[in-house]
Structure formats: C-alpha cells, structure tokens
Amino acid sequence: MATIRELFTEHGVENTELQAKIESLLTTAESKKTDGIPYSRFKEKVDQAQEYKADNAELQSKFDKLEKTLVTQKEEIGELSGFKDKYETFQAKELKDTTDKFNKIVTGLSVEETDPKYETYKKVLDKFTLAGKGETLTIEQIKSNSTIYEYAKEFGALNIDEGGFDDGKNQEGANIVKQGDAFDDFPD
16 A cells, blocks of 8 residues: 555655645544544543443442451351350250159149049149140240149148158148148139
8 A cells, every 4th residue: 555655756746744744644543543443432432441440349349348248247147056056955954944843743743533632633733734645835834834833832722842742741640731722712
C-alpha cells in the first residue's frame, strides 16, 4: 500500500504542508482506532470494564464480610451445641431421677386390697397421671404426681418418712392411717 507522500508525488502535488496535515490526521485516526474498533466504542468498552471491576471489588468485599460472619456463626453454633448437649444431659438425668423417685412412690403405694392402707393409697394413686402400656410420662406429669404425693403426705393421708414407707403404725404400734378420711374433701 502506498503512503500519502507517494500518492502526492505520483499525482504531482508538492504541497508539503498539506501532506504533513493529512499524515497527522491519519495518525490521529489510527491511534484512536484499536483493532478495527472505533475509538468511541473502544472507550465505552473500557469504561464498562472499569465499572465491572469496581462492582466486582464491591461484591468481593461483601462476600468477604459474609464469609467472616459465617465463620463467626459457625463458632457460635459449635459453642451453643455444647450447651445444648449439657442441657440435654441435665434433662435426661433430671427425668431419670424424677422417674426413679416417682416409681419408688408408686411402688410404696401399691399394697394388697386386704391391707388397711389400701383405700387411702388407692385414692392417692387415682389422682396420679399414670402411663399406659408402652408409654412414658413427661417430666411435667411426674412432677405433678410428686406434688399430689407431697400434699397427701402433708395433709396426713400418708404416714411416710423421708427414708421410705412405714407400715402405717406409730411408735406405739397404733394404726395411724385413717382410711377414707384424708381425701373425702379432695377435689376430683
């Protein structure tokens, strides 16, 4: 391809000032043109790329903050699960202890029908919430039953020491359990 000077010389134009001006304009036009893309379109794409980089930096910053928050929350979850395990262990122990105590109460209240304490003990047992076959009582039900038991003891329906169950007689051997009296006024 021929240069501007060669074209001007070939056609007999000797105006060097005009040649220089045209060469300058062509150089400027070529410098504003990148791989065949017009300069305005090239500038637009560069601006878009810079916006994308800024957006990407902002999103990366947000991502880093979220990642730090996630790490913190995972640590908190780990810490809380330790407390949860301790709480569940405590609940299981409390349920076992309360169930054992209640089972001892029920066993102590289970007497033969010929026993003089039978009617009184049966009335106390009838106030309890008892589990059916294959069922278990909740800790609230067991505590409620224990409260009924404590009231029965307090009001004299049951003559039971802290150490266990007695035979229904005082130190002199007299029968101290009055059948039917303790729960006559007890609400159903």
